[in-house]
Amino acid sequence: MKLLDISEVARRSGVKASALRYYEDKGLIASVGRRGIRRLFEPVVLQRLALIRLGQAGGFSLDELAAMLPPDDAPTIDRDALLAKADDLDQTIRRLSAMRDALRHAAACPAPSHFECATFQRYLKVAAKGGLPAAVPPLQA
């Protein structure tokens, strides 16, 4: 299995070298050695990075991800935490769906103020339901 240097990992993962170093610092990924002063990574790090990106998109912080993806492969994940996060996502999804519907409606509805539109209000109500539990962060392109 041939090893990758940081620029290769960056190129293939779309994650900048500076971010990769940052991730290593945080314990999210590990390099397997150095050639001289330069880090070397196993190709499997690409999968880890994909998971990390996904996790971020799902609203996990890097710290959370570090916690649920321990150094070794085979993410020895805390099942309860996973299920809890899945439930969170359910909430979020329901809310975002209502948001989306509200947006589409707002784009089409002729009401002078959307606050006066029962349909809009109804979407908002659904969207706001449950006190707005957890959401997800804007991905830097």
Added chain:
Amino acid sequence: MKLLDISEVARRSGVKASALRYYEDKGLIASVGRRGIRRLFEPVVLQRLALIRLGQAGGFSLDELAAMLPPDDAPTIDRDALLAKADDLDQTIRRLSAMRDALRHAAACPAPSHFECATFQRYLKVAAKGGLPAAVPPLQA
């Protein structure tokens, strides 16, 4: 219509007074005057704040919200922007759904490494589809 002072708005909206001042600074909300040195708000600001909270949960930044909720009421929203955001949300929702399914699966699956599990891989593939467009930020409780 009786006016509200900042603490009343904070109490009824769940948004801290410091955040309300910050929002006013940013032009997201407006006070209608002062009693002495103290801001006074019209009750309608509560609806605006609800929209803002919702928008944030939907992944809009405060600047975006300021742009689509102009000072006057009756959000004169840019319909194309709304529809575009709705499409974004569709993407996000699809991705989050796959994430959630992957999480539930990971919590149940006995495979030694999830990378070796076809089901998990499949979810990830769906979740990653489309280059991860837009996501939503963690709500501060």
Added chain:
DNA sequence: TCTTGACCTCAAGTTGACTTGAACTGGCAG
């Protein structure tokens, strides 16, 4: 009238996730 305490302003601090800059290193082409 005087005191109080909620509110005010403005600057600086905080957190997460990185990026950037300066100064250094070392494998490899020539």
Added chain:
DNA sequence: CTGCCAGTTCAAGTCAACTTGAGGTCAAGA
């Protein structure tokens, strides 16, 4: 052997969205 330059370290900067702190104001109650 020598330079080049991608890579390295470490500290500091950035951005969004607020929060916190210091010091000032003023309407209302005693």
